[in-house]
Amino acid sequence: MSRYTAVTPDDLKEMLATIGVASLDELFDALVPEGVRLERGLELPDGMTEQDVYDHLRALAAKNVSAEDEVSFLGAGMYDSYVPALIDMLVTRSEFLTPYTPYQPEISQGGLQVMFEYQTAISELTGLPVSNASVYEGPSALAAAGYLARLANKKGKFVISRAVHPHSRETLRTLAVGYGVEVVEVPLRDGVTDPDAWAAAIDDDTSAVFFQNPNFLGAVEDAEALAGAAKNSPAVVVAQYDPITLGILAAPGEVGVDVAIGEGQQLGNRLDFGGPSFGFFAATEAYLRRMPGRIAGETKDVDGRRGFVLTLQTREQHIRREKATSNICTSQALNALAGVVYLTWLGREGIVELGDLLLQRTAYARETLAAVDGVELLHEQPVIREFAVTVDAPVDAVLERLAAAGINGGYALGRDYEEYENGLLIALTEQRTREQIDALASELGAAVAAERATVGASA
Amino acid sequence: MNEPVDPERQLVDSYASSAYGDPHPSNTHHPGMQTPLQREKVETIFEKGRAGRRAFVCPEPGVPTKPRDELLPAKFQRRNAPKLPQVSEPEIVRHYVRLSKRNFDLDSGFYPLGSCTMKHNPRLHERVTALPGHARLHPLQDPKRAQGALELMHNLEHSLAEVSGLPHVSLQPSAGSHGELAGVLLTRAYHEDRGEVRTKVLTPDTAHGTNPATVTMAGLEVVKVGTNEDGGVDLDDLRAKADTDVACLMLTNPNTLGLFDKNIEEIAKIVHGVGATLYYDGANLNAVMGRTRPGDMGFDIVHFNLHKTFTQPHGGGGPGSGPIAVSDRIEPYLMTPRVVKGADGTFDLDYDKPKTIGRLRGFQGNYGTFVRSYAYIRSLGAAGLQDASEIAVLNANYLLAKLREEGVLDLLPLAYGKLCGHEFVLSGAPMKRELGIRTLDLAKRLLDHGVHPPTVYFPLLVDEALLIEPTETETKETLDAFVDSVVAILREAREDPEIAKSAPYSTPVRRLDEAGAAKRPVIRQPLS
Numbered sequence: 001m002s003r004y005t006a007v008t009p010d011d012l013k014e015m016l017a018t019i020g021v022a023s024l025d026e027l028f029d030a031l032v033p034e035g036v037r038l039e040r041g042l043e044l045p046d047g048m049t050e051q052d053v054y055d056h057l058r059a060l061a062a063k064n065v066s067a068e069d070e071v072s073f074l075g076a077g078m079y080d081s082y083v084p085a086l087i088d089m090l091v092t093r094s095e096f097l098t099p100y101t102p103y104q105p106e107i108s109q110g111g112l113q114v115m116f117e118y119q120t121a122i123s124e125l126t127g128l129p130v131s132n133a134s135v136y137e138g139p140s141a142l143a144a145a146g147y148l149a150r151l152a153n154k155k156g157k158f159v160i161s162r163a164v165h166p167h168s169r170e171t172l173r174t175l176a177v178g179y180g181v182e183v184v185e186v187p188l189r190d191g192v193t194d195p196d197a198w199a200a201a202i203d204d205d206t207s208a209v210f211f212q213n214p215n216f217l218g219a220v221e222d223a224e225a226l227a228g229a230a231k232n233s234p235a236v237v238v239a240q241y242d243p244i245t246l247g248i249l250a251a252p253g254e255v256g257v258d259v260a261i262g263e264g265q266q267l268g269n270r271l272d273f274g275g276p277s278f279g280f281f282a283a284t285e286a287y288l289r290r291m292p293g294r295i296a297g298e299t300k301d302v303d304g305r306r307g308f309v310l311t312l313q314t315r316e317q318h319i320r321r322e323k324a325t326s327n328i329c330t331s332q333a334l335n336a337l338a339g340v341v342y343l344t345w346l347g348r349e350g351i352v353e354l355g356d357l358l359l360q361r362t363a364y365a366r367e368t369l370a371a372v373d374g375v376e377l378l379h380e381q382p383v384i385r386e387f388a389v390t391v392d393a394p395v396d397a398v399l400e401r402l403a404a405a406g407i408n409g410g411y412a413l414g415r416d417y418e419e420y421e422n423g424l425l426i427a428l429t430e431q432r433t434r435e436q437i438d439a440l441a442s443e444l445g446a447a448v449a450a451e452r453a454t455v456g457a458s459a
Numbered sequence: 460m461n462e463p464v465d466p467e468r469q470l471v472d473s474y475a476s477s478a479y480g481d482p483h484p485s486n487t488h489h490p491g492m493q494t495p496l497q498r499e500k501v502e503t504i505f506e507k508g509r510a511g512r513r514a515f516v517c518p519e520p521g522v523p524t525k526p527r528d529e530l531l532p533a534k535f536q537r538r539n540a541p542k543l544p545q546v547s548e549p550e551i552v553r554h555y556v557r558l559s560k561r562n563f564d565l566d567s568g569f570y571p572l573g574s575c576t577m578k579h580n581p582r583l584h585e586r587v588t589a590l591p592g593h594a595r596l597h598p599l600q601d602p603k604r605a606q607g608a609l610e611l612m613h614n615l616e617h618s619l620a621e622v623s624g625l626p627h628v629s630l631q632p633s634a635g636s637h638g639e640l641a642g643v644l645l646t647r648a649y650h651e652d653r654g655e656v657r658t659k660v661l662t663p664d665t666a667h668g669t670n671p672a673t674v675t676m677a678g679l680e681v682v683k684v685g686t687n688e689d690g691g692v693d694l695d696d697l698r699a700k701a702d703t704d705v706a707c708l709m710l711t712n713p714n715t716l717g718l719f720d721k722n723i724e725e726i727a728k729i730v731h732g733v734g735a736t737l738y739y740d741g742a743n744l745n746a747v748m749g750r751t752r753p754g755d756m757g758f759d760i761v762h763f764n765l766h767k768t769f770t771q772p773h774g775g776g777g778p779g780s781g782p783i784a785v786s787d788r789i790e791p792y793l794m795t796p797r798v799v800k801g802a803d804g805t806f807d808l809d810y811d812k813p814k815t816i817g818r819l820r821g822f823q824g825n826y827g828t829f830v831r832s833y834a835y836i837r838s839l840g841a842a843g844l845q846d847a848s849e850i851a852v853l854n855a856n857y858l859l860a861k862l863r864e865e866g867v868l869d870l871l872p873l874a875y876g877k878l879c880g881h882e883f884v885l886s887g888a889p890m891k892r893e894l895g896i897r898t899l900d901l902a903k904r905l906l907d908h909g910v911h912p913p914t915v916y917f918p919l920l921v922d923e924a925l926l927i928e929p930t931e932t933e934t935k936e937t938l939d940a941f942v943d944s945v946v947a948i949l950r951e952a953r954e955d956p957e958i959a960k961s962a963p964y965s966t967p968v969r970r971l972d973e974a975g976a977a978k979r980p981v982i983r984q985p986l987s
Contacts, residue, residue, distance in 0.1 A: 004932065031750075060610060364522035
């Protein structure tokens, strides 16, 4: 008997007798053919007590430098936003944490209503009338939008801006092989998608176009113009958004976007080294029956009570099988719960106030850093919560020096963009204060100066 | 049952002990009588609150500010702010706590949902996952400063490799279906690298719907293989369809009927004989840990459902996690980044894999699920994992034997075989014929007994199917009580089938109009 099972020796005897076998071995011999039996035990460590497991996991956690241990300006797709305590309480409630997909709606009204409220919140945020109950996360949501487009118009080309998150671009490339669609990347000019190259790349065989707003370099794109460029083509306009900017940034639904997707982590979810989080996925009415994933809908029970069910299921894999709109069979229900609770907590005024706060602090940080010797802005476009600079020294060495000072300086753009070898992407959350921004500026100045001196000395 | 009682009083009393679940017909035959949860007015959070109410207090900027138009040109600004709710923090808490009470969950009762492995979710896992060193670790942190996370991932990969008998693991996929997609794309890359174009994927007609849906997404064609009289793959049909156009056979073993395919070695021989790969859908891995391994059966690719076998909580339908393990010949194509251990014992992420299919999502996967499943594996150890599978199989077979002993199988016969793996499929066809109630009615009546019903109408090839998976979590007493409930429902239906046909009675809402919901979709709150 191990920690999470409950069969006593007496139970075992009685149960085997009822089954009509003499031993567990006899039961498994009947199940597994002789040729493929594992005749030894698994070669894994022995089990541990609960407190020993806790100690081991705590020791592993202690080997990581988290956003709790340093002042972090690292973003690039996931952000150290504050998670209100009430979310911790709600997502650890058994009733939300431990059920499965609401296959029996009569006993799943709580979860189904949460999905319905989540869909409403995402529709409001994106200005698009149709939202599903969430998908895995951001980059795969973008690739899922590509599949929607491919099934809708059967065209053979995806056009994607180079300013879309590198992980989204790479995920799209991986999956486009399966979709049988060619991927064409449009270059940047002055920190945003080159509008001429963008327009030139879109033609009658374009299945979908993809841009990101604000883009990966933090720059606000002219979304209306980018969407407009696809107007006379069959292409579905897909845009990846940072949801926290949508209190002040024009909604995708206001600027001609057909499908808005994005990473939902910073809406009440932890960093968790990359997941689990959720991806939001919203679209115009035209794509209602082409959506991937779960959708909750309102209905009534036999007595006329208001209720909720999973709906439009004829799109889905368990019914349509090889003709399904997607192979996805889950939503990120628990993470989406955190998302809708977070948006409710922010509220109608808070989402705008938080957007303005990020706008102001980011503007201050950008101006302050631009004044540092050896630091230049990588582009001059408007930004909301993230911006890019170029440092006049090897950026990895500069980041090492900042780390030694207890600051995570951001994301080295050279990892994904050879043209920005010493580029640095700096993100703000509401947790970053003026004092911390000032400290970043002075430590960054010192680090660049020290690296220049090193280079000078060795030259 | 005939003594006079105040039905309303009795119902309220029964609710005092459990959220819902009241099988007594005397409590369920009073039209117009309602339980407290049924009386509750259903309002969404958008229908609550008042203008001006709020929970969030925005920090002061603390920096010199400028007019918004100077920083963000007016043409890029939002014209109509999103109409989010306007509620206080106490209202939020009360609203969502009340909603939670309208859910049935694994912590509240028996949940024998076949194919979903609803096993206990230890709270230790939530505690360790919430440690800031895990929870507030940024996915793009320099690997030098994420050594604990990478070590954990490395150890989990090693454990999954040992359980599956396949040496190379990627933790990246976010769910079982995502792992399947990885597997089929890997197979495609493997064949293409050898200069072969293979267009077909074989799937048994018992397969999960995700299998065929995945194959289409990966640009290949589904070819169905039949099932033999023992519930396994029809070997003659397989031989007839296995040719050099076949890229892969996707198989669940034990399959969705709960049966281990006796011909697995022959199947592997046939599939490998035509140069195709063998894919293992790990949905049912909970039946065999420590007893047999997909790698030893000849599989090239396997996906794990950490939310099934390795007890990541299901969360109401997600998050999941679908790592894959592969053989040597598939390894070069695995997704990047890969976790690697250097000669000096330090860990790193390796992006430099020239033959990789790329990535399937952002970052390194659902790390929070890795922490939980790793904690589970370390808690149980080798012997504990084997014990979990053994008790899962014991419980399923005991439940089956007990149902047989009580005569239930006369009306709901076992679809195939005599014994089972960790789950089994009954057919409600005779019950429908003789008692006039369908599997759906039995399931709905079970709700009044405080039990989550088994999976219904899957697998598709069994008429009126009921797929039951008790898992190792349950005590013998719970299994016996379930048998009593089924027996009681069948006895009741023999006397009056209408009771089951109109069930449930005691749940917060009763049967819902699903057809109407799909015909006139209302999928968000209309807001003014």
